[in-house]
Amino acid sequence: MHFTDFFSAHWAILWSSFAISLVMGAVVNKTNFCTMGAVSDWVNMGDTGRLRAWLLAATTAMLGVVILEALGVFELQSSLPPYRANMYDAAASTYQFPWGRFVLGGFMFGVGMTLASGCGNKTLIRIGGGNIKSIFVFIVIGIIAYYMVDPYKQLEAGTWYQNYFDPWLKHLAVNLSSGQSDLGSLVRGGEGMSVISLRLIIGLIMGAGLLFFIFRSADYRSNFDNILSGLVIGAAVVAAWYVTTKTMINSDGTNVSLVSFYVDQWDLVMSSDAVKPQNGSTNLLPTSFTFISPIGQVYGYVMSGLSKSFLTFGVMSVFGVLVGSLLWSLISSGFRIEWFASFKDFVMHMIGAVLMGFGGVLGLGCTVGQAITGVSTLALGSLLTFFFIVVGSAVTMKVQLWILMRE
Secondary structure, eight states: OEESSHHHHHHHHHHHHHHHHHHHHHHHHHHTOOHHHHHHIIIIIOOOHHHHHHHHHHHHHHHHHHHHHHTTSOOOSSOBSOTTOOEEETTTTEEEEOHHHHHHHHHHHHHHHHHTTSOHHHHHHHHHTTBSHHHHHHHHHHHHHHHHHOTTSOOTTOOHIIIIIHHHHGGGOEEESSOOOBHHHHHHOSSSSOHHHHHHHHHHHHHHHHHHHHHTOHHHHTOHHHHHHHHHHHHHHHHHHHHHHHOEEEETTEEEEHHHHHHHTHHHHSOTTSOOOTTHHHHTSOBOOOOHHHHHHHHHHHHTTSOGGGOOHHHHHHHHHHHHHHHHHHHTTOOOOBOOSSHHHHHHHHHHHHHHHHHHHHTTSOTTIIIIIIGGGTBHHHHHHHHHHHHHHHHHHHHHHHHHHHO
């Protein structure tokens, strides 16, 4: 999609985000797609239906990305979050893989989503369905994510992550000789087959294996909702990658990305009274669906007085999921006001929200942001975070069951 001016291109991305996420919100509500529920069904009842739907979403997204990258449609080496980017240590001339933040963040998020009755995406779905408890969870996540990330570069004292987590987490990083941050670059190592070709081969092999596992279950094959949710959510992730990479500005006969225009040309060609996006050098990078940091962006957007310069893909995606869920709740007569059952219920939800806020930022994403969107890039950190989200959630459920049995 090519546009002649920045604002037309930017609004195209924003409204595309809203439209795609609206569909996602409606489908997730209709099908009861829930990653916490998927782990619960598996751990407590041995039912893998929703777990297979989760895997189908990740597989659909992964196959879409590796195929489109192989065809030259887009490439995702630079993205928000930086899935394939390792930290470069100039002093040691090495790249660092920060495995500690993925393990800790994933585990914290898994525990948190279990205590708070759902992940970031599910929190938005529940709000759209009338759940007031989830509004409190949303607010807590938003505040923590905002101060952990500082998405608009407003904090003079630095982020909570920089001040309280990075000083010790960086010591857990593993040095790599090159930026081997995804399966393709890791397998390639030095010379030989191109990274994109290797990503395609690895993605096709993994995809074939996962699809065989997913659809070998007769019960799953007969469940329309589980298949629909997996396909739609995976396709939505690919669609978002496509929109944010292929929306271009025609500048003097050359098509440039929004982030390139923002960095290289804004001050040269834009008038001084033009509404300049806040921290556009980061927020205009190619992106897809994730929900913890964007909830933090919503907090910043509200605190700005709803300034247009604070509108991002993430902010619009949060609003889109909320509206989509609300519409389906009204259409299906499923809208129900729900409040905390007890003070203990309130405390558990608040603890869960805190853990999701910190964990989602540390792990660079949530059950959608890492376990579907991140996995679509074959990023090592995404696979590690995915695993520990499941571990954290499963362990918490086992502990909850043990406590319940004792009571």
